[in-house]
Amino acid sequence: MVEMVERTGWFSIGVNIFLTLLNLVIALASGSLAVAAEMVHNLVDLMASVAVLVGLKLSQRESRDFPYGLYKVENVVAIGIALLIFLTGYEIARQALFGAERETTVNAWMLVGVALSMVIPWGFSRYEMRVGQAANSPSLMADAQEYRIHVFSSGVVLVALLGQWVGLALDRVAALIVVLLITKTGWELLSDGMRVLLDASLDAETLDQVRGIIEAQPAVVNVNSLTGRNAGRYRFLETEISVRATDLEKAHQISHTVEEAIRLQVPHVERVLIRVEPVQKHVQRVAVSLSDEEGTISQHFGTAPYFAFVDVRIADGSWLRHQVIINPHRADEKQRGLRVAHWLLSEGVDVVITGDDLHQKAPGYVLADAGVTSVTSDVNDLDKSLANWHKKLIS
DSSP states (O other): OHHHHHHHHHHHHHHHHHHHHHHHHHHHHHOOHHHHHHHHHHHHHHHHHHHHHHHHHHHTOOOSSOTTOSTTHHHHHHHHHHHHHHHHHHHHHHHHHHSOOOOOOOOHHHHHHHHHHHHHHHHHHHHHHHHHHHHTOHHHHHHHHHHHHHHHHHHHHHHHHHHHHTTOOOHHHHHHHHHHHHHHHHHHHHHHHHHHHTTOBOOHHHHHHHHHHHHTSTTEEEEEEEEEEEETTEEEEEEEEEEOOSSHHHHHHHHHHHHHHHHHHSTTEEEEEEEEEEOOOSEEEEEEEESSTTOBBOSOSTTOSEEEEEEEETTTOOEEEEEEEEOTTTTOSSOHHHHHHHHHHHTTOSEEEESSOOTTSHHHHHHHHTTOEEEEOSSSBHHHHHHHHHHHHHO
């Protein structure tokens, strides 16, 4: 991807050289202020394209003085392009308002040349924008936006030359219209670049996407905080999460799983900083596999007809809430155990008690990955199994 971005930067330089020379020839032959302004516009863009390529090169470097990289160089380049756009606008406006009258000559080949200076930027801007969006490169996207301005400005120049051809003096008016077109884009590029340099937050849509990814992880109980920022084409994220974990190793594993999920679904993430807080729960939700509604422990996990859900206060083992629910996956033909495990996770359980030993079985791994404790009951009664579990928990 980096090679494609750099290659596109070189293409941009080539396109700008061609457009600058083309408009220079037309401006000299026609004497048109609008064409001359467009030539200056091309020349400034040529300088900007060189700056883009330099920015792309520098943004890949890291050093002791810049351990986080030079990614923001690309945003500096984007701001530089905006300032060059303002300079171009000033030059065009000055000549249009205060410059001496010019005699303009128009013929067919000049009109064809200006039309060509519309088609080339239109096609190249579409290509460069696709590459810039794929690489999340602000400098390439800024350069592509500037090419789109050329489509409009060259169109205005073409109308001005056609007007001159039929005797209408539109040259200065066209030059001022070009000023308005390029100033608008310049302001957008400047404001976007400054937001990144000032570490403004990532857009709400991206943050909502990341929050949804984190909350979808079964081991995560709560997302306490989430912030993010851009640096060049890259994204930096920082979050604090509460998880079901009783030891440091488990918490580290959960953190790694969350980071992998974010990197898999969100493009151009350079760094994810995750602070993990184990949940200190005073009440735990316990799921118990049952053979009947009277509380007989089932020796089978996936095919258990019922599950009891009991909210147990850790301090004294008392039951705060108790309900028995039919196992929705008991009749499934395949992967009953895994489906039951995921169902229990969706119900927010902290502990699973069953007569079936889930250790070294797929459902047990799923539950363990989510921070849920699996307990193999050695009694057949719901009350006794919960009492035994609580006794071991507080001992």
